[in-house]
Amino acid sequence: MKTLVLDAFSGISGDMFLGALFDLGLSQTDFETELKKLPVTGYHLTVTPSSRSSIQGTDFDVILDDHQVKDNGITEHGHHHGRSFATIKQLIAQSTLTPAVKRRATALFEQVAIAEGHVHHKSLEDVHFHEVGAIDSIVDMVGAAIALELMGIDRVIVNNLADGSGTIKIAHGTVPVPVPAVMQMRIGTAIPIHQRFDAHTELITPTGMAIVKCCATAFDTTSDGVIERTGYGFGKRETGSLNALRATLVNSQLSQQTVNQEQDHVTLLATNLDDITGQQLADTIAGLLDRGAKDAWSEPIVMKKGRPAYKLCCLITPQQQAAIVTYLLTTTPAIGIRYHHVHRAIMNRQIKLVTTSYGPIHVKYLRYHNTTKRTLEHDDLRQLATTHQLTMADLQAKILNELTTMEQKG
Numbered sequence: 092m093k094t095l096v097l098d099a100f101s102g103i104s105g106d107m108f109l110g111a112l113f114d115l116g117l118s119q120t121d122f123e124t125e126l127k128k129l130p131v132t133g134y135h136l137t138v139t140p141s142s143r144s145s146i147q148g149t150d151f152d153v154i155l156d157d158h159q160v161k162d163n164g165i166t167e168h169g170h171h172h173g174r175s176f177a178t179i180k181q182l183i184a185q186s187t188l189t190p191a192v193k194r195r196a197t198a199l200f201e202q203v204a205i206a207e208g209h210v211h212h213k214s215l216e217d218v219h220f221h222e223v224g225a226i227d228s229i230v231d232m233v234g235a236a237i238a239l240e241l242m243g244i245d246r247v248i249v250n251n252l253a254d255g256s257g258t259i260k261i262a263h264g265t266v267p268v269p270v271p272a273v274m275q276m277r278i279g280t281a282i283p284i285h286q287r288f289d290a291h292t293e294l295i296t297p298t299g300m301a302i303v304k305c306c307a308t309a310f311d312t313t314s315d316g317v318i319e320r321t322g323y324g325f326g327k328r329e330t331g332s333l334n335a336l337r338a339t340l341v342n343s344q345l346s347q348q349t350v351n352q353e354q355d356h357v358t359l360l361a362t363n364l365d366d367i368t369g370q371q372l373a374d375t376i377a378g379l380l381d382r383g384a385k386d387a388w389s390e391p392i393v394m395k396k397g398r399p400a401y402k403l404c405c406l407i408t409p410q411q412q413a414a415i416v417t418y419l420l421t422t423t424p425a426i427g428i429r430y431h432h433v434h435r436a437i438m439n440r441q442i443k444l445v446t447t448s449y450g451p452i453h454v455k456y457l458r459y460h461n462t463t464k465r466t467l468e469h470d471d472l473r474q475l476a477t478t479h480q481l482t483m484a485d486l487q488a489k490i491l492n493e494l495t496t497m498e499q500k501g
């Protein structure tokens with residue numbers, strides 16, 4: 092499983108996100124080939140390796156052709172000719188982009204359109220992306236969806252998400268930071284943002300916030316696995332310190348995630364403990380899982396002399412036995428460990444990241460002979476339920492329905 096960890100200490104914008112992914116190795120040729128599936132012209136892209144604070148990173152820019160800049164979306168009659176959300180949605184739907192890219196790109200635009208609609212008191216249909224901004228937004232949002240797919244990212248974690256403070260001038264006038272559309276997108280979520288009072292400018296743009304809201308499934312957490320690469324996407328604003336989004340690609344071991352057999356042979360370790368504290372017990376179970384145990388748990392028992400105690404158990408491979416026994420004997424009060432070789436009937440399992448209209452969620456597909464099951468990743472479900480202010484049971488039913496429809500459509 093590939094995890095993208097975004098360290099957003101200087102916020103996030105569409106350009107910073109794409110710059111960071113190009114810095115991680117996203118191919119510009121592949122990216123542009125996908126982007127050209129949309130009939131949008133009048134721009135070109137620049138992906139420029141550069142250095143800030145002596146750190147090598149990437150600047151990403153959407154450069155508009157001269158006539159686009161001169162027009163600025165105003166016709167000779169003085170009217171704005173923007174693109175409505177509905178037009179952009181149709182443009183995406185009618186393209187040959189992959190279904191996952193279409194779903195994610197539409198979800199990103201919808202987030203921004205809903206927020207803009209609320210702020211400016213307009214219906215969703217009346218929200219317009221002005222011509223110049225529309226090209227930039229299309230490249231940034233459809234591009235973000237393309238980039239995640241091309242890089243094979245299964246999940247996104249956002250850490251240290253910061254915005255600036257004070258006010259900025261935009262087309263509407265002077266607005267406070269976080270800017271109104273970003274504040275609007277935060278409503279009904281618990282996405283943690285801390286404000287930097289040393290940066291008197293905007294650090295999180297509406298596009299950046301939409302990427303976070305639609306793509307991230309966890310915040311302020313670490314990801315297990317091998318760090319493969321790290322990259323920096325530079326921001327345009329002067330913040331007084333390094334203005335960059337750091338992206339890290341983490342590859343978790345797939346052994347726990349994918350099982351392609353229907354029975355295996357494992358070792359069950361057990362030890363009875365009447366002198367371990369609750370805290371030690373929880374730490375030991377976490378330590379066993381960190382060391383690669385397939386499962387670890389405790390059972391309340393009553394030992395001799397009526398002593399309340401715990402049976403600590405774990406399932407491991409026979410090859411792990413020596414190391415895990417040593418770990419248990421050195422870190423717990425245990426003075427002996429029982430072991431049994433056991434056979435297990437197990438369901439074949441595959442974990443896939445599925446983009447739904449509620450956001451991305453990991454789905455575990457399980458199979459044993461003719462028996463199949465599907466389960467939703469509990470932590471992702473909890474996060475999405477918070478984001479959409481739904482109960483977990485409600486959201487689970489809605490997502491399972493959506494999965495059934497997707498599967499029927501193939």
Ligand SMILES: O=C([S-])c1cc(C(=O)S)c[n+]([C@@H]2O[C@H](COP(=O)(O)O)[C@@H](O)[C@H]2O)c1
Pocket residue numbers: 104105207210224228261262270271272273293296297298299
């Ligand atoms: O043009 C509009 S309607 C607009 C609204 C808002 C609100 O917060 S409301 C903010 N902005 C600013 O435009 C730039 C570009 O943002 P992108 O997300 O499109 O990159 C940014 O400074 C926004 O704060 C524009």
Ligand code: NI
Pocket residue numbers: 221262
């Ligand atoms: Ni406007």
